[in-house]
Amino acid sequence: MKREPVFMLGKETMEKIAADHGSPLLVVSLDQIEENYKFLKEHLPRVRIYYAMKANPYVRILERMIELGSSFDVASVGEISLLKSLGVDGEKMVYANPIKMPSGFRSCKEAGVFKMTFDNASEVDKIAKEFPGATVLLRMRIENSTAHVDLNKKFGASVEEALPLLLKAKEAGLDMAGIALHVGSQTMQADPYLSALDDATQIFKIAKENNIDLRILDIGGGFPIPEPRVKFNLQEILGQINARLDEDFPNTEIWAEPGRFICGTAVNLITSVIGVTTRNGEPWYFLDDGLYGTFSGVLFDQWDFKIISFKEGEQEKAVFAGPSCDSLDVMFRGKTTVKLDVGDLLLVPSCGAYTSASATTFNGFEKTEMIVWEDIKAKYSEEEISAVS
Numbered sequence: 001m002k003r004e005p006v007f008m009l010g011k012e013t014m015e016k017i018a019a020d021h022g023s024p025l026l027v028v029s030l031d032q033i034e035e036n037y038k039f040l041k042e043h044l045p046r047v048r049i050y051y052a053m054k055a056n057p058y059v060r061i062l063e064r065m066i067e068l069g070s071s072f073d074v075a076s077v078g079e080i081s082l083l084k085s086l087g088v089d090g091e092k093m094v095y096a097n098p099i100k101m102p103s104g105f106r107s108c109k110e111a112g113v114f115k116m117t118f119d120n121a122s123e124v125d126k127i128a129k130e131f132p133g134a135t136v137l138l139r140m141r142i143e144n145s146t147a148h149v150d151l152n153k154k155f156g157a158s159v160e161e162a163l164p165l166l167l168k169a170k171e172a173g174l175d176m177a178g179i180a181l182h183v184g185s186q187t188m189q190a191d192p193y194l195s196a197l198d199d200a201t202q203i204f205k206i207a208k209e210n211n212i213d214l215r216i217l218d219i220g221g222g223f224p225i226p227e228p229r230v231k232f233n234l235q236e237i238l239g240q241i242n243a244r245l246d247e248d249f250p251n252t253e254i255w256a257e258p259g260r261f262i263c264g265t266a267v268n269l270i271t272s273v274i275g276v277t278t279r280n281g282e283p284w285y286f287l288d289d290g291l292y293g294t295f296s297g298v299l300f301d302q303w304d305f306k307i308i309s310f311k312e313g314e315q316e317k318a319v320f321a322g323p324s325c326d327s328l329d330v331m332f333r334g335k336t337t338v339k340l341d342v343g344d345l346l347l348v349p350s351c352g353a354y355t356s357a358s359a360t361t362f363n364g365f366e367k368t369e370m371i372v373w374e375d376i377k378a379k380y381s382e383e384e385i386s387a388v389s
C-alpha cells in the first residue's frame, strides 16, 4: 500500500488558507487519518483497534474513525458521553483508565461500556461493587526506558503481582478476560513490544495453570510517527510484533490502542509571528499560538515541533514564545530559523497528537480552530500538497 506518512501543506496553499480563514489555524486531513488507520490494520491484521481519543478528540476525526469501524479507548465521562452522542455502542469502547471515578462507572452503565482495565486490588473491589460481572483486563507494568513518554511510571502490575490480582478478580465474580499493556508513547524499536509480549506470555501461562483462561491481549499504543532525529522502519517493527503474536498468541483476541499514530501526522498548524524583539543579542519571535494552546504538547508531551518558514536566508538560533502574558509561555529556545518579521506565516506539520487536546483558554485566548482539509481542498491547488518522510 502506498503510504504518505505526513500530511503537509505547501507554501502557497498555506498562505491562501490563512488569508481565507485567519491565523492561528489547524488543518486536519481526514484522508491521512484513514491512511494511518489502514496502515496499522494492514500490518497488524489480527488487531482490533481502539483509538485512544485522548490524543485528539476532534469530532470529525472521531466520525471518520467510526466510519472506518474503529473501536475506542476511553478514560472519562466526557469521552464516553461524546462517543455516545455520536452513536457509538458501549461494546465498541474499553474504559482503559486503571483508576476509575464513581461518575465514570455511572457513565459506563448508561452507555453500556462493560470492558475495563485495572492494576490493583482496591480497583477490583471498586469494579465488583459498581459493575458486577464486568469484563476486565489486568494492566501490566513494562520496563521501557526508551519510550518518549513512559506511562509505566504511573500504571501497571508487575509479573509477580499478576496472579494474586487475577485470582482476586475471578473470585470477585468479574469476567477476568485478559492482559493490557502500554510500552510507552513513541516507541521506535520492536524490542520493548517483544519483551512485553514475553511477560504477557508468562502471565497467560501462570493464569492457565491456575484455571484462568485468558482470551484477550491488548498491546496498547505507543506506535511512533516519523521524527527528524531518529530513523526507524515501522513496517519492520510491526512485522516483528505480528510474527510474535502469531507465534505466542495464535488463538487470542488482540487489541491495540493507538493514539499518536492515528492523528499525529494528519494535522498542520498555521501560525504567524505577532511580535519580534532582540534580547541579549538573541532574536525572540512571539507567535499567535503558544504553550497554553496548540504547543501545550511541548510541556505535556515533551514534544519538539518542527517549525517551517518558507523564507530563505541565513539560519540563526532564536527563542519562540506564545501570545499570553505569562513568562512560562516560551515554547523553544535555541531553535534554528531564518530571520522572521511580524506577519510572517509559519507551518507546523505533524501536530495532531497531544496538542489541541491539551490546549487551554488561559488568559482569554481561544483554542485554535480546526478545519478539515478535504472540505476546502477543491479551492486550492492539489499540486501544493506534498508528502515528506
Ligand SMILES: Cc1ncc(COP(=O)(O)O)c(C=O)c1O
Residues within 6 Å of the ligand: 052, 054, 055, 073, 096, 097, 151, 182, 184, 185, 186, 220, 221, 222, 223, 257, 258, 259, 260, 261
Ligand atoms: C491506556 C492508554 N492507551 C493508549 C494510549 C495512546 O498511546 P499512544 O498515543 O502512544 O499511541 C495512552 C496514552 O496515554 C494510554 O494511556
